[in-house]
Amino acid sequence: MLKEIKGRVWKLGDNIDTDVIYPGKCLPILDPQEMAKHALEGYDKDFPDKIQKGDIILGGSNFGCGSSREQAATSLKFAGISCVIAKSFSRIFFRNAINQGLALVQSKEAYDLLKEGEIITVDYVKGEIVTQNTKIPFPPLPEIVMGILEDGGLIEHLKKSLRK
Amino acid sequence: MRIPKKEELLKLQAQYKTDKKIGQVLGVPAYLVAYWRRKKKIPKHSLPKYSFERVKELWETYGDDRKAGNELSISKAAFYKWRRKYNLLEKPKVLKLAQLEFTLPGAGRGKNRGLTIAQKGLALKIGKSGVQVGEIVYVEPDLAMSHDNAGLVIKQFREIGVTKVWNPDKIVIPLDHRAPAESERTAEAHRSIRLFVKEQGIKNFYDIKEGVCHQVVIEKGHILPGELAVGTDSHTTSYGCLGALSTGIGATEMAAVWATGKIWLRVPESLKLTINGRLPLGVYAKDAILYIIGELTVEGANYKSVEFYGDTVENMSISERFTLANLSMEMGGKFAIVPFDNVTKKYLKGRAKRSYQPIYADENAIYENEYEYNISRLEPQVACPHNVDNVKSIDEVKGIKIDQVLLGSCTNGRIDDLEIAARLLKGKKVHPDTRMLVLPGSKSIYLEALKRGMIKTFLEANCVVLNPGCGPCLGAHEGLLAKGERCLATTNRNFKGRMGSPESEVYLASPATAAATAIRGEISDPRDFLKK
Numbered sequence: 001m002l003k004e005i006k007g008r009v010w011k012l013g014d015n016i017d018t019d020v021i022y023p024g025k026c027l028p029i030l031d032p033q034e035m036a037k038h039a040l041e042g043y044d045k046d047f048p049d050k051i052q053k054g055d056i057i058l059g060g061s062n063f064g065c066g067s068s069r070e071q072a073a074t075s076l077k078f079a080g081i082s083c084v085i086a087k088s089f090s091r092i093f094f095r096n097a098i099n100q101g102l103a104l105v106q107s108k109e110a111y112d113l114l115k116e117g118e119i120i121t122v123d124y125v126k127g128e129i130v131t132q133n134t135k136i137p138f139p140p141l142p143e144i145v146m147g148i149l150e151d152g153g154l155i156e157h158l159k160k161s162l163r164k
Numbered sequence: 165m166r167i168p169k170k171e172e173l174l175k176l177q178a179q180y181k182t183d184k185k186i187g188q189v190l191g192v193p194a195y196l197v198a199y200w201r202r203k204k205k206i207p208k209h210s211l212p213k214y215s216f217e218r219v220k221e222l223w224e225t226y227g228d229d230r231k232a233g234n235e236l237s238i239s240k241a242a243f244y245k246w247r248r249k250y251n252l253l254e255k256p257k258v259l260k261l262a263q264l265e266f267t268l269p270g271a272g273r274g275k276n277r278g279l280t281i282a283q284k285g286l287a288l289k290i291g292k293s294g295v296q297v298g299e300i301v302y303v304e305p306d307l308a309m310s311h312d313n314a315g316l317v318i319k320q321f322r323e324i325g326v327t328k329v330w331n332p333d334k335i336v337i338p339l340d341h342r343a344p345a346e347s348e349r350t351a352e353a354h355r356s357i358r359l360f361v362k363e364q365g366i367k368n369f370y371d372i373k374e375g376v377c378h379q380v381v382i383e384k385g386h387i388l389p390g391e392l393a394v395g396t397d398s399h400t401t402s403y404g405c406l407g408a409l410s411t412g413i414g415a416t417e418m419a420a421v422w423a424t425g426k427i428w429l430r431v432p433e434s435l436k437l438t439i440n441g442r443l444p445l446g447v448y449a450k451d452a453i454l455y456i457i458g459e460l461t462v463e464g465a466n467y468k469s470v471e472f473y474g475d476t477v478e479n480m481s482i483s484e485r486f487t488l489a490n491l492s493m494e495m496g497g498k499f500a501i502v503p504f505d506n507v508t509k510k511y512l513k514g515r516a517k518r519s520y521q522p523i524y525a526d527e528n529a530i531y532e533n534e535y536e537y538n539i540s541r542l543e544p545q546v547a548c549p550h551n552v553d554n555v556k557s558i559d560e561v562k563g564i565k566i567d568q569v570l571l572g573s574c575t576n577g578r579i580d581d582l583e584i585a586a587r588l589l590k591g592k593k594v595h596p597d598t599r600m601l602v603l604p605g606s607k608s609i610y611l612e613a614l615k616r617g618m619i620k621t622f623l624e625a626n627c628v629v630l631n632p633g634c635g636p637c638l639g640a641h642e643g644l645l646a647k648g649e650r651c652l653a654t655t656n657r658n659f660k661g662r663m664g665s666p667e668s669e670v671y672l673a674s675p676a677t678a679a680a681t682a683i684r685g686e687i688s689d690p691r692d693f694l695k696k
Contacts, residue, residue, distance in 0.1 A: 015462055015551055019659040024638040027312075028342070028349040030319055042661045062463040065496065066659060067638070068398040069313070070414030091467050091498055092398055096414035108244065109253055137255070144300060144428055154416050155323050158423065162325070 002124050002150050005083045005103060007056040011116040012043065014060035018093065021064065021072040035071050036078035051079045056122070058114055059086035064093020073097040083122050085129070087111050098145050101153030105129065107138040170204045173197075181209045188557075191541050219246045224256045239533065278526025280434035281501050282469035285409040285523050289392055297530075299431045307387050307403075307410075308334055308421050309395035311377045311634075312341040315353030317396060318360050320419035329364050330425030336368040337361060338380045341634045343372035346641035375606025375632035378402040378574040382486065383608060385515035389504040389522040394418070394427060399574055399656065401493045405485035406512070407504035407522055409469075412493070432467055432498045433532040434525075438474040441540030446691035448584075449484035450576055450654065450674040452476065453491045454545040456537060458555030466496030468532065471525060476539055477502055482511045483578040490575050491656055494552040544690060546652075547672035550660040558677065558689045567649040569594070569682040570663075571675055572603025572630075573637045576654035579612050581675040586618040588679035588693045589625040595685030600627040600678075601643045607632055627682070639663045645670075652681045 020042035022035070029035050040047040057076065063086035064072055073096040076084065083103040087110075097104050105122055110129055113136055114120060121130040129136040141149070151157035168176070168190070176186045183197040190197070201208070214236060222232040222243075233243035247253070279287070279294050287295040289303040310317050314337050321329075329335060337357060345351035354372075361369040374380050378399055387393050389407035393400060396418045403410035413427070421427050439452060457464070470492045477485065485502040492500030502508075504522035512520075544558040571577075571585050582604060594600045602622050604610040610632055613619050622629055628643075630636075636643035637655040645651055645664035650671065653663070658670035673681070676690035683693070 017657075017659045019639075019657070019662045023661060024640055025644075027640070028315075028347060028353060030316060030353075042666050045666075062466065062496070065462055065466075066398065066657060068396055068400075068412040068414055070316075070416055073414075088463065088466065090463070090496060092412050092414065095417060099414060099416045099420075142300065142430075154420055155320060158324055158420055 002103060002146070004124070005054075005056070005122040006119065007054040007082050008052065009056050009058050009114050009116055009118045009120060010051075011058045011114065012060070014087075015062045015065055016043065016059050018064060018066035018069050018072040022069060022075050024067075027069060027071065029071070032074050032078040035075040036080075039075035039079035039081070048079055051081065053080035054082045055080060056120065057081055057084045058111060059084060060111055061087040063087075063089050064097070065090035068092045068096075070096040070100060073100045073102050077102040085110050085114075085122070098148050099154035101149060101151075101156070103149060104141070105138050107136060110136050110138070167200060170206065173200060173204060173206055177206065177209050183208075189538070189541055214246055216250045219243075219250055220252060223247055223252050227256045277530055278528035280469065280529045280531065281407075281471055281503065281523050281525045282409060282432050282434055282499055283529075284525070285390060285392060286429065286431055288390070288521075288523070295431045297431050297433050300428055301431060302426050302428050303392060304425050305394045305421065305427060306334060306391035307336060307381070307393035307395075308418060309336045309377060309381055309386075309393060309397070309400060310415075310418055311337065311397060312339055312343070312350065312353060312357075313396050313415050314357045314360070316415040317418045317422065318356055320416045321422050324419060324423045326423040329366070329422045332364050332366045333368070335366050335422065336370075336381060336386050337366065338370035338374055338377040339372045340374075340376045340380075340632070341638065342640045343631070343633045343635075346635075372631075372633070373607060375604070375609070376574045376577065376634055378486075378490070379577065379605040379609070382406065382482070383515070383606060385512065385517055388512065388516050388518065388520035389508060390520055394421060398493050399490050401497055401500045402486055402490040402574060404489035404492070404499055404501040405482055406508055407501060409499045409501065411498050430467070432469045434469040434471055434529070435465055436531040436534040437470060437472050438534070438536045439472065439476040439539055440474045440536070441476055441538040443476065443539060444542060446676055446689070446694050447539070447542050447544055448674045448676065449480060449487040450491075451542055451545040452537070452539050453488050454547050454552075454555050454672065455539070455542060456535075457491065457495050457547070457553050458545070460495050460535070460553075462495055462551055462553045464495040465492060465498075467498055468496070469499040469501065470495075470497045471531075472500070472502045474536075478505065478507075480507070481580065482507060483580050486578070487575055491552075494656060544674060544677050546677065546687065547658055549658055549669040549671065552656070552658060552672065558687070561671070562687050562689055564671070564687045565650065566598055566652045566671075566681050566686055568643065568645065568651040569598060569600040569678050570603065570636055570643065570651060570653035570655060571600065571627075571678050572605065573634065573653075573655040574605060575656040576675050577603055577605030577609065577632070579609050581654065582609070582613050582618050583616070585675045585679040586613075586621045588676060588690065589627070589683065590621050592625055592683050594626045594682045598682055598685040600625075600682040601636060602627045602629045603636065604629075604632045625682075636663060652678055652687060654678050
């Protein structure tokens with residue numbers, strides 16, 4: 001069950017695109033651990049080394065716009081990112097993240113209220129982001145999306161339903 | 165030119181609101197319009213102001229940006245901005261009575277509420293007469309397209325543990341992104357795909373010889389009007405040029421489609437875009453859609469279905485409509501549809517190998533927003549680094565030195581695109597400090613260009629003609645950019661690092677602008693060459 005995620009915030013801007021998250025030249029890589037070494041390389045080439053397990057990405061609007069490459073979501077997940085919070089997500093990235101079991105929170109308010117480096121807790125049960133000073137409510141994800149996310153991604157979700 | 169009279173300016177302002185738009189209509193810069201306005205004492209157009217009380221009341225009544233925005237005839241996002249301005253961030257605890265008027269099941273299907281193409285198409289897939297916006301439907305696609313990333317799809321498919329794909333005849337795989345293989349790793353992926361299609365009996369496999377996946381799908385008649393396609397490529401929206409519903413998904417999701425034949429989709433809101441007017445000399449479908457993206461922004465159509473109407477669109481060929489549908493992805497579009505007509509019918513003659521049922525929107529269909537454009541005075545447009553909505557008129561960017569010009573891709577690699585570029589390049593040479601790559605969209609386009617002497621023209625002009633495929637567009641191979649280099653491309657994305665070094669720059673424009681730029685070695689207006 002997806003309940004609480006605690007981590008440190010990395011604050012990025014608007015329109016963080018898939019080429020910035022995962023470069024086209026790395027698309028032939030199939031091993032997710034190796035993909036992780038290139039996560040957000042286009043944003044900051046040392047970014048993959050700076051990420052610590054459990055870190056949270058905070059994006060502005062239209063996060064993940066561009067290509068259908070799911071490696072953008074996979075590389076973030078395997079680099080240790082526990083959750084991506086953004087004002088809005090691009091459609092394909094949203095689906096890919098859910099299908100890879102990468103937790104997402106859509107919140108228009110969070111971007112202005114959270115600071116880089118801050119430690120926050122994302123509480124999926126109550127539907128709020130908790131910081132030292134404040135609580136920011138966010139809308140729940142659709143039931144079908146939560147189902148996939150809670151199973152850890154689409155593959156596991158499908159395996160489970162095929163077993164039934 | 166003649167300075168417009170006060171009443172003419174007022175009329176234009178009522179219609180076009182901003183100085184920028186009035187300027188575009190008159191073909192003058194915005195500051196000149198502002199100057200005339202000041203001279204004639206016409207105040208700047210201002211948006212209707214909503215009082216704190218009004219916004220607060222609506223927020224407390226609905227607690228929902230969309231519904232509250234509807235009352236003011238403004239968008240969800242616009243209402244949110246007003247709410248934020250007045251610091252009304254928390255959801256109201258107690259809602260007023262109007263909130264209790266909830267939508268009954270079946271609403272939106274009544275006589276007074278028509279359906280959009282997206283609603284009708286998805287309803288048809290589940291055997292219903294209508295579906296509501298926001299509803300989630302499980303549907304079986306008519307086409308599941310993958311390219312080189314089928315390698316990753318296969319890996320995920322094996323993971324699921326199903327042995328046979330749901331329907332080998334609905335799967336199409338052209339190899340194009342890294343074709344021929346640029347590395348050993350890609351060679352392995354290509355090999356695994358070749359083995360897989362044999363094992364599964366997938367007949368619609370096109371090896372590296374055929375061309376860019378979207379072009380191949382259209383040419384070979386793999387998608388037809390009214391059908392639903394999913395593809396592991398964001399520009400799958402292109403098939404809307406034939407009146408189809410088509411959209412991009414990730415590799416894992418495609419593995420699930422291969423395994424189960426089903427995908428969940430949310431019925432999207434729709435935008436109605438009407439484009440009227442005759443495209444001026446040197447201005448093309450590419451310029452029109454870049455202009456629109458500049459207006460609507462890169463997320464202007466996120467999660468939404470875009471429908472195209474108007475006499476400009478009706479007069480466009482399938483190739484030009486393809487460019488519209490392809491680039492609609494760059495404003496986030498889920499579907500981008502040009503309704504079926506005689507042009508579509510003619511294109512499909514001899515290509516369509518099964519019967520099809522075109523879908524039209526109802527006259528009283530409900531759109532989230534409707535936009536109208538008149539392009540009869542549009543100038544050539546250029547999308548500047550690093551976002552596709554950073555669109556400027558040619559005058560603002562001409563003179564910028566360019567190291568590489570790329571003509572081709574799924575956006576603009578068809579015969580009409582090559583033809584206009586060849587017309588400009590005929591008897592001329594690419595500037596010695598610039599290199600030009602030509603990337604035909606498919607083998608059949610390449611052959612046609614060869615037949616018509618265009619390839620000779622390109623070679624004589626010192627262009628490098630590449631095999632049909634995607635290579636440089638996504639920085640995979642064949643023409644990457646070094647640090648500090650600039651490329652003007654007819655492709656669809658100019659993101660940071662897209663075509664190589666994160667410190668390089670990509671500008672997007674039409675094939676005519678590309679050819680003019682290659683000749684002069686700097687961003688140039690194609691009309692300088694066409695007028696002569």
